[in-house]
Amino acid sequence: MTPPSDPKLTELEGRREFNVGKQVQNDRLPAGSAMYYYCECCGAHTATKPEGWWQDPPPKFCADCKDLHKDGVIPYSDTYADWLSANGKERYAASG
Numbered sequence: 001m002t003p004p005s006d007p008k009l010t011e012l013e014g015r016r017e018f019n020v021g022k023q024v025q026n027d028r029l030p031a032g033s034a035m036y037y038y039c040e041c042c043g044a045h046t047a048t049k050p051e052g053w054w055q056d057p058p059p060k061f062c063a064d065c066k067d068l069h070k071d072g073v074i075p076y077s078d079t080y081a082d083w084l085s086a087n088g089k090e091r092y093a094a095s096g
Contacts, residue, residue, distance in 0.1 A: 008073050012042055015064065016080060019043035020089050041065035043080040043091070 023043060024036040037047040037058035042065050047058035061069065068074045084091055 006073065008068055008071075011064070012068060012074070015042040015044060016083055019080075020084070021092065023091050025092050038080070039065050040079055040081075041068070041074070043084075 019038075019042060022045075023038050026033075026035050029035075032051055034048050035051055035053070036045065037049065038044060039046050039062040040060050042062060044062040044064075046060075046062055049058055059066075065074075069076060081091070083089075
């Protein structure tokens with residue numbers, strides 16, 4: 001994989017690496033626990049909402065990734081899940 005040449009892409013790569021294994025698996029939390037939401041592009045935490053909260057949906061992207069999309073630096077199809085898969089990484093930390 002060639003290293004990104006745009007400084008914005010270098011920052012995105014750094015955010016993705018930083019967020020590996022930091023996501024909470026909502027389906028493993030006890031009933032009634034808050035739900036955690038993450039950026040679909042870099043995996044950064046974007047919101048915590050009470051379970052069953054539907055009034056205002058959580059953001060799909062963090063502010064940095066929203067700007068990257070708006071500026072046309074990356075397409076919406078460039079997702080964190082695809083990046084994890086392409087780099088052989090796991091979204092969640094191994095639980096012991």
